[in-house]
Amino acid sequence: MDSSAFRQYVIRLKEVNEVIEKLDPAIRGEAFSLLAGYVTGKPYRDDSDSQERIPRGDEESSEPLMADLFARYPDGKPSDNAILIAAWLYSQYGSQGFKLDEMRGIAESVGLTVPTSLDMTLRQAQRDGKALFQHIGRSEFRPTVHGELYLKKTYQVTKGTKKHAAEGSGS
Structure with a gap:
């Protein structure tokens, strides 16, 4: 060079x-x-042929790129956008809890509109009469088992294995 x-x-x-x-x-x-x-000046990932298809849990690519996931569902309702962000968090961190501020930050960074009362949206999110998320702490939620299945099926994501970075105390 x-x-x-x-x-x-x-x-x-x-x-x-x-x-x-x-x-x-x-x-x-x-x-x-x-x-x-x-x-x-080169693509970060050299697997250009695997970017053409949706990752479905194959050993080579278990987490979709953020832009790919959000680009596939660009014009959702605010409540659907909240669930989409939860799907991305699930693809990164699995069933670990996530904070509402984290979801709002992601929504802002990718330009999605989410409901003002995000906590009520997640508390009331149901499919087939079953709750998708469980409230586990102050402003913190995690997907239920039914929620995990819904996120996998609807958004074609796989369960992530990363650990959340330890955030400062004070929640």
């Missing part, structure tokens, strides 16, 4: 860093995946 190419990478990397550091910590990794091509 020559020095001019190196300087270009550094400039672009700093630009990307400015954007990413303003995002919610829960989505920074995926955001970098989306912008890595801008830095290097």
Whole structure:
């Protein structure tokens, strides 16, 4: 790599860093995946043929890229958008709990409208008469077993295995 190419990478990397550091910590990794091509001039993931199809739990790609998932469902109602964000969180962290502020941050970063009373939306979300989410703490929810099945079937996501980063105490 020559020095001019190196300087270009550094400039672009700093630009990307400015954007990413303003995002919610829960989505920074995926955001970098989306912008890595801008830095290097090449796609971040070299599996271009697997991006054509929807990941369905195959060993090669168990988590969809954030942009791919949200691009497939662009014009939903606010309540559907909330469940879509929950599906993405499920694809990343499995059935671990998630906070409403985390969902709002994701909604803001990807440009989705979610209900003002997000807690009531999740408490009342049902399919086939069964609750999709369980309230597990102050402003915190997790998918029920029925909810997990619904998210997998409806949004073609698989259960994530990442651990939530330890957030500061004070909830």
